[in-house]
Structure formats: C-alpha cells, structure tokens
Amino acid sequence: MANLDLQSSQTLGLPLAFHGTVIHSQGLDELEILENCFILVDNTGKIQALQSNVNPSQINSFISELGYAPDVFPVKYLQRGQFLCPGFVDTHNHAPQYAQRGVGRGITLMDWLNTVTFAHEAKFKDTEYAKHMYSRCVSGFLQQGITTASYYGSLHGKATQILADICLEKGQRALVGKCNMNRNCPDWYTDSSVQESLDQTREVIQHIHNIDSESKLVRPVITPRFAISCEPDLLHGLGVIAKEHPELPIQTHFNEARGELEFTRRLFPEFRNETELYTKFGLLSDRTILAHCIFLEEEEIEEIRKLGCGVAHCPVSNTTMDSFMVAPIREYLRKGIKVGLGTDCGGGHSISMLETMRQAFVVSIARQEATRVEDTSLSLAEGFYLATLGGAQVCGLDERIGNFAVGKDFDALEIHAIELDTVGIMTPVEEEDTISVIFEKWIMTGDDRNIAKVYVQGRSVKA
Numbered sequence: 183m184a185n186l187d188l189q190s191s192q193t194l195g196l197p198l199a200f201h202g203t204v205i206h207s208q209g210l211d212e213l214e215i216l217e218n219c220f221i222l223v224d225n226t227g228k229i230q231a232l233q234s235n236v237n238p239s240q241i242n243s244f245i246s247e248l249g250y251a252p253d254v255f256p257v258k259y260l261q262r263g264q265f266l267c268p269g270f271v272d273t274h275n276h277a278p279q280y281a282q283r284g285v286g287r288g289i290t291l292m293d294w295l296n297t298v299t300f301a302h303e304a305k306f307k308d309t310e311y312a313k314h315m316y317s318r319c320v321s322g323f324l325q326q327g328i329t330t331a332s333y334y335g336s337l338h339g340k341a342t343q344i345l346a347d348i349c350l351e352k353g354q355r356a357l358v359g360k361c362n363m364n365r366n367c368p369d370w371y372t373d374s375s376v377q378e379s380l381d382q383t384r385e386v387i388q389h390i391h392n393i394d395s396e397s398k399l400v401r402p403v404i405t406p407r408f409a410i411s412c413e414p415d416l417l418h419g420l421g422v423i424a425k426e427h428p429e430l431p432i433q434t435h436f437n438e439a440r441g442e443l444e445f446t447r448r449l450f451p452e453f454r455n456e457t458e459l460y461t462k463f464g465l466l467s468d469r470t471i472l473a474h475c476i477f478l479e480e481e482e483i484e485e486i487r488k489l490g491c492g493v494a495h496c497p498v499s500n501t502t503m504d505s506f507m508v509a510p511i512r513e514y515l516r517k518g519i520k521v522g523l524g525t526d527c528g529g530g531h532s533i534s535m536l537e538t539m540r541q542a543f544v545v546s547i548a549r550q551e552a553t554r555v556e557d558t559s560l561s562l563a564e565g566f567y568l569a570t571l572g573g574a575q576v577c578g579l580d581e582r583i584g585n586f587a588v589g590k591d592f593d594a595l596e597i598h599a600i601e602l603d604t605v606g607i608m609t610p611v612e613e614e615d616t617i618s619v620i621f622e623k624w625i626m627t628g629d630d631r632n633i634a635k636v637y638v639q640g641r642s643v644k645a
C-alpha cells in the first residue's frame with residue numbers, strides 16, 4: 183500500500199500526509215515558516231496534525247499515535263524549494279467579467295459599466311454560454327491558487343445557479359451571489375422589477391442550500407451591485423432577506439469612485455454618506471464585504487469598524503480605471519477593521535493573487551508618501567496575510583480556513599519554486615538562498631507555473 187500515489191490515496195478516502203516546509207500567517211505581521219514540518223489531513227479534509235522539526239524517522243510513530251497504521255498511505259516529502267502555504271482567498275470579483283478582463287482601461291467606472299461591462303454580463307442570459315464561460319472561469323481561478331472566491335454573478339438567477347454548481351463540481355470554495363440591479367442600467371440588462379429581483383435572489387439562495395446543505399463549500403451571498411443600480415425598495419427587500427437569513431454574507435461596492443459617490447448622493451440626498459445609506463437598509467453588519475472603500479469619511483470608518491464590516495481591497499482595478507485611487511488600508515488595519523484582497527476580475531485585469539499582492543505593495547508605498555509616513559507601506563508578511571487569513575476573516579470563514587491551524591480545512595497550495603523541467607518567470611533560486619528568500623522571490627516574481635498543486639478541503643482541484 184505504501185507506494186500508492188497521493189491521488190489514488192485520496193480516491194480511496196485515505197488521509198494525506200506531507201513532510202517539509204510549511205508557510206502560513208498567524209496574524210497580520212506574523213508569518214510563520216515551519217521547517218521539517220509533518221502535516222496530516224484526515225479523510226474529511228481537516229488538518230489533524232501539524233508538527234514542526236520532525237525527523238523523517240519519527241513519522242511512522244507520529245502516524246501510529248494519530249490512530250493510523252503506518253505505511254497505509256503515502257507521505258509526500260517536499261524537497262528544497264518546495265513548500266505548502268494556504269490557498270488564496272479572493273474577496274471580490276465578478277465571474278461574468280472573466281472574458282472581458284483588460285478591456286476598457288483608463289475610463290471612468292460609469293463609462294466602463296455602460297460601454298464594456300453590461301454587454302458582457304448580458305450574455306449570461308444564455309445558460310449554455312454561462313456553463314461554458316463559468317467552467318473556464320472557475321478552472322482559471324483554481325489554477326491561480328484561489329481556493330476561495332467571493333463571486334458576483336450576473337443578474338440572471340439561472341446562470342448564477344450554474345456558477346454555484348460549477349464551483350461545487352470543481353471543488354472551489356465560494357460565495358456566490360445573483361447581482362441585484364434594477365435601475366441606471368440598459369433596458370436589455372436590468373432586473374425587470376423589484377419583485378423579480380428579490381424572487382430570483384431567494385431562488386438562488388434556495389438552490390445553493392439544496393446543493394450544499396451544510397455550506398461545506400458553496401454559500402449564497404446577498405449582492406446588491408451598488409446603490410446606484412438599486413431602487414430603495416430593492417435595497418429594502420434585500421435588507422429583509424438579510425434579516426431572515428442572519429447567516430448569509432452580503433457584498434456590495436462601496437465608496438469606490440468620485441463619480442459614483444456624487445451620483446449616489448444625487449439619488450439619495452437624505453443620507454449623509456454611503457455608510458448611513460446601507461445601514462438604513464439593514465445591509466451593513468459583520469457579514470458584509472465592502473469592495474474598494476477608497477473615500478470613507480472619518481465617521482464612516484468608525485462606523486464600519488463598530489459594525490464589524492470587512493474591506494475587500496482591490497488595488498489593481500483602483501489604479502487602472504481613470505485615476506490612481508488608494509484605499510487607506512493601513513488606517514483600516516490600525517483600527518482593527520478586517521481587510522482582504524480582491525482581484526476584482528474584470529475591472530481588475532489580472533486574476534493572479536500574486537499580482538494583486540504586488541499592486542497592494544505599490545499602492546501602500548504611494549499612500550506612505552501621501553501621508554508622509556504615517557500610513558507605513560505593507561510588509562511582505564502583511565500582504566500574504568491579506569491574501570490568506572485576512573481574506574478568510576472578511577468572508578467569515580476564518581474558523582475554517584486561512585492558515586494551517588489544526589482542525590481547519592486543508593485549503594492549500596503546493597509551491598515549487600525551483601523548476602526542474604520548465605523555465606518560468608520566477609527569479610532563479612541560488613544555493614545560498616534561505617527559505618525566506620525563496621518565499622519572497624516567489625511572492626514578488628512567481629506565477630501559477632510555480633503552483634504545482636491546489637487543494638480544497640483536502641481534495642486536489644487543479645486540473
């Protein structure tokens with residue numbers, strides 16, 4: 183039995199075991215590098231043991247202590263330049279924009295929605311197209327090591343159900359939401375009424391509960407696109423659904439662009455700011471994921487902190503539309519607000535969380551310059567935390583994922599930073615490089631070619 187490979191071992195429902203380097207975050211600036219680490223994942227995909235400084239000769243006795251007969255399943259020994267780290271959590275993106283990434287750079291948000299985006303999303307009325315494109319999208323995200331994604335769907339209920347089905351089938355952990363929008367969008371791409379929008383939202387919630395009744399992988403998320411695209415009655419109705427389902431996350435775009443703020447003020451003159459607006463409709467809580475958060479007033483920052491909302495920081499799209507916009511991430515972190523990273527596919531042109539981290543570093547330096555050092559730039563450890571454990575907190579999943587604490591699900595990437603058979607883009611690793619240097623080289627220069635394996639709940643999911 184011992185010469186089974188990992189794949190066959192998994193098929194037989196046996197545990198997974200690794201020995202080698204493990205890298206994860208314990209906190210914002212607490213990167214932990216465990217060498218000679220033994221990690222055992224039980225057959226339900228949960229981490230049963232994590233122990234560093236283990237000599238390979240001790241492994242069999244460890245395995246016996248954990249209640250398994252030694253030699254029944256294989257142990258994968260990671261070589262120098264190979265390590266395990268937690269899978270990435272993408273806290274904000276749009277699945278129906280997967281095929282439009284890169285198009286429409288340098289224009290305002292509202293122009294981009296009207297000239298590029300709505301036409302792409304409208305195609306998802308066709309369920310065959312939705313099957314085809316969502317299948318490519320979910321595989322593409324998994325290939326990039328995104329083990330959890332918080333997806334906005336299109337406004338179509340059926341296509342959104344298909345997206346949830348595909349996530350489950352391909353084994354991606356996901357929040358999936360039908361996008362609510364019934365005004366300020368073209369008549370060929372709009373919810374036909376408040377009632378229809380709410381009914382379809384309820385159907386999507388029911389469907390996802392039917393296909394994954396224990397929310398092991400896929401959860402519904404209430405998804406008003408933003409206040410501009412929702413009439414007050416629709417926001418009110420979504421607030422009612424949020425109240426009826428206190429377990430459900432909520433996501434929306436928030437304080438994203440100057441034009442968007444002005445338009446929102448014109449539509450809702452009765453509210454001082456967006457925080458007051460969404461609070462009034464019962465949409466802000468510790469389950470809410472707020473994408474962007476660029477221009478919050480002091481009182482809003484204090485309010486979202488008190489409410490426990492999470493911020494999805496999307497530095498790629500924020501700096502490639504018509505202006506260079508920088509969210510005050512250091513301030514949010516200093517105040518104890520949850521922050522994760524979002525690729526914001528397709529406003530963001532890249533679905534690589536490595537790229538997203540790198541852009542987060544760049545914009546944090548811009549912020550440091552602008553605030554004359556008060557808001558110090560992000561460290562490598564902090565960027566990695568935002569991409570993993572921080573994102574898990576924002577999605578309300580940190581009890582389950584985000585690092586390798588015993589009892590959590592094994593959502594992991596196996597990184598091969600020294601390519602033997604292919605020449606990748608990553609900085610070459612040299613004899614004298616420590617594991618910290620190899621890790622930094624991967625974060626700053628690696629890509630998906632270095633992501634050899636992707637696991638979600640212990641299942642190998644990268645094609």
Ligand SMILES: O=c1[nH]c(=O)c2nc[nH]c2[nH]1
Pocket residue numbers: 276291295299407408435438499526529530
């Ligand atoms: O980046 C963004 N992408 C979108 O699709 C969108 N809709 C409203 N606001 C938005 N921002």
